[in-house]
Amino acid sequence: xxxxxxxxxxxxxxxxxxxxxxxxxxxxxxxxxxxxxxxxxxxxxxxxxxxxxxxxxxxxxxxxxxxxxxxxxxxxxxxxxxxxxxxxxxxxxxxxxxxxxxxxxxxxxxxxxxxxxxxxxxxxxxxxxxxxxxxxxxxxxxxxx
Amino acid sequence: xxxxxxxxxxxxxxxxxxxxxxxxxxxxxxxxxxxxxxxxxxxxxxxxxxxxxxxxxxxxxxxxxxxxxxxxxxxxxxxxxxxxxxxxxxxxxxxxxxxxxxxxxxxxxxxxxxxxxxxxxxxxxxxxxxxxxxxxxxxxxxxxx
Numbered sequence: 001x002x003x004x005x006x007x008x009x010x011x012x013x014x015x016x017x018x019x020x021x022x023x024x025x026x027x028x029x030x031x032x033x034x035x036x037x038x039x040x041x042x043x044x045x046x047x048x049x050x051x052x053x054x055x056x057x058x059x060x061x062x063x064x065x066x067x068x069x070x071x072x073x074x075x076x077x078x079x080x081x082x083x084x085x086x087x088x089x090x091x092x093x094x095x096x097x098x099x100x101x102x103x104x105x106x107x108x109x110x111x112x113x114x115x116x117x118x119x120x121x122x123x124x125x126x127x128x129x130x131x132x133x134x135x136x137x138x139x140x141x142x143x144x145x
Numbered sequence: 146x147x148x149x150x151x152x153x154x155x156x157x158x159x160x161x162x163x164x165x166x167x168x169x170x171x172x173x174x175x176x177x178x179x180x181x182x183x184x185x186x187x188x189x190x191x192x193x194x195x196x197x198x199x200x201x202x203x204x205x206x207x208x209x210x211x212x213x214x215x216x217x218x219x220x221x222x223x224x225x226x227x228x229x230x231x232x233x234x235x236x237x238x239x240x241x242x243x244x245x246x247x248x249x250x251x252x253x254x255x256x257x258x259x260x261x262x263x264x265x266x267x268x269x270x271x272x273x274x275x276x277x278x279x280x281x282x283x284x285x286x287x288x289x290x
Contacts, residue, residue, distance in 0.1 A: 006225075008189065010196030012204055012217040020193025024182040028173065030193060032201035037169040042198035042266050044153065045190045048165025048175060051155030053187035056177035059157055072157040080151075080265065087268035120225065121187045123232035127272020 043078070043088075046125065050091060051076040053121035054133075057114030058095060058107075065106045070140050071098035078129070088129040093122075095135040102137050111135060188223070188233075191270065195236060196221040198266035199278075202259030203240060203252075210251045215285050216243035223274070233274040238267075240280040247282050256280060 006023040013019050016033040031039040040048070051074040062069050072095070079090040097107055111133050115122055122131055151168040158164050161178040176184040185193070196219040207214050217240070224235040242252055256278050260267055267276055 006189070006192065007220060007222040008192035008196060010193055010200055010219040010221065012200055012219075016201060018193075018197040018200055020197055022185045022189035022193060024176075024179070024186065024189060026183075026185045026189075028185065028193070030197040031169075032197060034169070038171075040167045040171045040173065041169065042194040042201075043269075044151070044167035044169060044171075045194040046266065046269060047151065047153035048155055048163075048167060048173070049187040049190040049194070051153060052163040052165055052175040052177060055155055055157055055163055056161060056187075074155040074157075075152060076155065077152040081268075084262050085268035086265040088265075117229050120231040120233075121191065123226075123230035124188075124191060124273050125269060127274070128269050129272070 043080075043086075046088065046121075047076040047078055047091075050093065050119075050121045050125060050131075054093060054111070054114045054119045055095075057118045058097075058110045061110035061113060062097070062102070062106060065103070065110070067099060067102050067106050069097055069099040069102060071138075072096070088125065090130045090132065091125060093131060093133045095133070096138065097135065098138040098140055100140050104137060107135050107137060188225075188231075191233065191266075192221040192223055192236075195238065195264075195266045195270060195276075199238060199256070199259045199264045200240075202263045203242075203255045206255035206258060207242070207247070207251060210248070210255070212244060212247050212251050214242055214244040214247060216283075217241070233270065235275045235277065236270060238276060238278045240278070241283065242280065243283040243285055245285050249282060252280050252282060 018030040075094040077092040163175040220239040222237040225231045
């Protein structure tokens with residue numbers, strides 16, 4: 001297979017709104033007035049793209065390692081340049097895994113594999129932003145206490 | 146003002162779905178099974194983020210330059226690495242501006258300003274992917290013929 005190619009169309013919808021249509025045909029409103037904040041902004045989309053991209057790697061690796069995971073979320077924070085352009089300079093990705101007896105080594109290894117090998121979004125963003133990962137494991141009984 | 150800081154949370158929702166919540170509090174489903182393709186995937190989000198980010202710069206600059214724009218869309222294509230990680234290596238951004246007597250110089254300058262100075266998403270992605278811009282101006286009468 002040669003390089004994958006994809007194409008999105010983004011329509012200006014007036015009043016600082018855009019409607020993005022992804023290559024797979026899904027439309028969504030995009031907000032570009034961050035004060036009004038009625039929908040995700042372009043820079044916000046990068047954060048949830050990063051979280052979900054690394055997330056699917058981590059959860060599937062933990063599944064293969066037969067870890068008993070009962071809940072999983074990723075928190076993504078971004079720091080931006082003060083001057084134009086306000087690109088991300090540092091992205092912090094924290095993985096919070098709930099479960100029963102989940103191995104710390106397994107989580108650390110899953111995050112490392114995603115971060116260094118599999119996650120396409122992280123690899124795309126890393127060119128300009130440092131990506132720092134961390135994790136927390138929550139024992140399920142404790143979480144539900 | 147110091148660096149802006151933002152935080153998103155991405156929840157694993159089972160079956161290769163994630164729900165991303167942006168810092169401004171907007172939730173959206175994210176698909177990570179690109180064959181099923183029921184919602185935007187993480188890598189697709191980067192394309193519409195780029196289009197809308199540069200789009201708002203261009204449309205606002207054209208407005209300041211008093212150009213008579215009646216329609217505007219941006220097409221964004223991405224080429225990815227064949228090997229892991231499948232990051233974007235090249236992003237093509239085509240601006241299609243419809244209007245009456247829109248100045249080619251004004252459009253070219255607006256795109257250049259966004260690309261080199263204002264667009265935070267482009268500046269973030271450019272670290273790993275080459276970004277190539279182009280534009281087309283459609284005279285409104287012709288577009289409606």
